[in-house]
Amino acid sequence: MPNLILPTRAFEVVKKGINLFHHGGFHMVGVDKIVRETEVNKMTFYNYFHSKERFIEICLIVQKERLQDQVIAMVEYDDDTSTLDKLKKLYVLHTDLEGPYYLLFRAIFETKNTYSKAYKTAVRYRTWLTNEIYSQLRQLKTDVSFTDARIFLYMMESAIIQLLSSDGTDESETVLEYFLRRLVFG
Template sequence: MKNLGASFRALHVLHIASDLFKQYGFHKVGVDRIISETKISKATFYNYFHSKERLIEMCLLLQKDTLMEKVRVEIETTHYSNFAHKLRQIYLLHANLKSAYYLLFKAIFEIKTSYPTAYQTAIRYRRWIKNEIFC
């Protein structure tokens, strides 16, 4: 059960960090701010994530997985709708600034040079959505 508690704490950190990154940007939110907001120790932070880049990557992966599931649901539940309707629903998922896509979108512009490994997560999502829609 100890690992389960650790998993919940790590997930809590991911959610708080994602919110901070959305609100203030990737470069203006440091590890100390995340530690302060989540009330975990620095040792716990580095035990879970090893680095700020790894935390960013995990935040983006969480957002990517959430959004991919929502897109799949839209595609499958609107099975009898026309292509234009499906495309509109997918667009609406991406246009909402409170959606899972916002952090991925923000990453494309903010982290390419400073966090290249995490940046690749956003790029992989863009490739996936393009293939999902057009292939």
Template sequence: MPNLVLPARAMQVINTSIHLFHHFGFHTVGVDRIVKECEIPKATFYNYFHSKERFIEICLIVQKERLKEKVVSIAEYTSHTSARDKLKALYLLHTDLEGLYYLLFKAIFEIKLTYSKAYQVAIKYRTWLINEIYSQLIKLKNDATFQDAKLFLYMIEGAIIQHLSSDEVVDQEKVLDCFLSGLNKM
């Protein structure tokens, strides 16, 4: 969606809702809860967003753009940083359960069947991220492949699942170091 321009009040509704979706899920947070939390009339909500499906899509687009800005700043604006350190930064950015990626990750599991356009926003971000990861991996190892980049993304998502399903603290940086060391040995 090019040039998404929304009034400040609509952005406040989006920001509040991103928080609600992040912590409570897409299906348990309805329009009634959103308008109550945001203290706006339901008619205003529908005037801005037209439907819950469209609203979720907009929330994910906003979150995706914020995340892309962070990824680009790590990948492109830290020229003095090694590819290895950039990959670590990308990994840590995406495995943070309170971070920006968690909502997109959650969307993949929660909304595929009910909000397919919004689901596509998350899928398109993953594809974009694989390309960004690949561009860093190729700097680290000349013959890195897209499969390596996909594996890196799967490590990120596996770390999120592990964080969600276990009270144990696993040294995720150690897992990442092992992957990166193994990549250099191939």
């Protein structure tokens, strides 16, 4: 979608919606809750967004663009950080349950059957991220495969699942260290 431009008030509703969906899920947060929490009336909500489906899609587009900006700043403009450390930062950014990727990750599971455009937004981000990871891995080792980038992505996502289903202990960074060491040193 080219150049999403929202009025200031609509953007405030989107920011609140992102938070509501992040913590409550896409199916548990309805339009009534959104308008109550954002203090806009339903007519204004529908004037801005037309439907809950469109609202979810816009929330995910905004979140995707924010996250892409963060990743680009991290991998392309931070010349003082090594590639290895950039990959570790990418990993930490994407495995934070309170971070921006969690909503896109959640969307992959919760929107596929009911909000297909929103689902495609989340999948497009994953594809873009995999390409960014691949680019960084190639800087570490030129003969790395695209499969290695997918494995890196799957490690991040499995870390999220582990954090959601565990008592808070996280051993995923040990797995990351092992993966990177094996990648670099064979």
